[in-house]
Amino acid sequence: DSGVTQTPKHLITATGQRVTLRCSPRSGDLSVYWYQQSLDQGLQFLIQYYNGEERAKGNILERFSAQQFPDLHSELNLSSLELGDSALYFCASSVEGAGVGPAAQYFGPGTRLTVL
């Protein structure tokens, strides 16, 4: 158990809908990262937050957004969902912020999103 929790474990929804994925980092970790894992693209970095502020952006679509709250939990919002958004979404956390590396990233169990 990495100490990172993600809810829900599974999510099934229809195209065009909007969903929110939730992540609670390990106690004491200030950085949260979101990754998408699909069969064709592998594990891809989406976005990083550090202590409530966006720190780095990867291949995140404009339909997707994230935020980190004062209690350090984070949410990933996916809107106007398409079939191709079906994937595993992982959250990871680490103790250091950007510019200090490599901070070990601890991954949660993931949320499996299925868009029908």
Place this chain on the structure above:
Amino acid sequence: QKEVEQDPGPLSVPEGAIVSLNCTYSNSAFQYFMWYRQYSRKGPELLMYTYSSGNKEDGRFTAQVDKSSKYISLFIRDSQPSDSATYLCARTDQTGANNLFFGTGTRLTVIP
């Protein structure tokens, strides 16, 4: 072209064999390299990280970086059925940020 290339396998070996997993990368500015292990339907877990060239050992696992040839390797000695998983190499962003860029992963099966 992906920045970190990894042979997807699958790779099957008998128990007790030495396993060699490899990745290549394209940009010599990359600083840190990691190896993650991912069991089926689980999140990746960090095995090892290395910086610069050379070897790093942790139990049955050895990570090796050859910056001159842009080659990263993970060796597993005395492989066990519990090592059966997908192994992902990763590197940090070249700007010094901590976000990771992963290879596609190599699926390993260790046969008892």
